[in-house]
Amino acid sequence: MAEKEGAIVKQGHEEGLALAVSVFEEFEIPTGLLPLEDVIEVGFVRSTGYLWVVQKKKVEHKFQLISRLVSYDTEITGYVEKKLVKQLKGVKAREFLIWATITQIQVEEPPTGKIHFKAFGGLTKTFPVEAFAPGQ
Template identity: 40%
Template sequence: MHVTKRLKPILVISLAKQAHYITLTTPTRRLAEVNNFIEVQNRLKKMATQQLIAENKEGAEIHHGADICKQKCHELLVELNLPKGLLPLNDIAEMGYNSSTGFLWLKQSKRYEHKFQGIGRTVAYETELTAFAENRRMRKVSGVKSQQLLMWVKIAEMSIEEPGKVKFTSVAGLSMSFPVSAFELEEKDHK
């Protein structure tokens, strides 16, 4: 009689070119390990965002306070030929823009969800948003997600490639275009 030892299945999660091995044991332990992994990854992302902001702060125009940040954000979007309603944030604590690198960051006190009525989509803006901005385009966007059916999709790029259309590209490379008019400021956003 030959007895073999039963091996535990292993879940491999690959992020940022690093493989993380989580041994699957009991469902409770498995959930705890996965949650711990997600928490570590979120901390690493936050540290990377803070490092990116620190690297681009020198030479940047930085503003503090909700009213001035909102005004400067709208002015920048107009300067970049993007619709002002693309970032409908009301509670911005800090806004910075480095014109030499095109790096833009926005910090707000809490996560904000906005439903764009013209297209029927909900977009979530995290507490820290970053992007590299240029004429008619924001690339390497972080902190913006769009709800598609039952899941949230991270937005990596927003651009105007054809007249009258705003194109959103996800981190997976999938894209959708919507009319620019859907991103004009609504009357309640002016307040």
């Protein structure tokens, strides 16, 4: 695929997760947004910001501080910029009785302690950034 040209690619859970975490840290995105298991591959194209994660199976994670269940598909892709993940695919959040597809994540700039999640169809939710700290 053309979008993967020039990518840094890491295979396996330890190396793949380390790459994903380092990209999120560099672009000031909370690393707790990556509760991944059995990562097969992670790739990042610095020139475009394209990031992909492939894991063996879907993962569901409950963010306790905000009581939200989030589902991470076997393949997650998006474009990373400073404090922003856009064109996100493979992440859904439980909202009432439906699963909403998350298309964008943005940390407020200047920092206010808030992070915004935009879902398919324009629905936006705002939460405290600390809800997505590592270990949450």
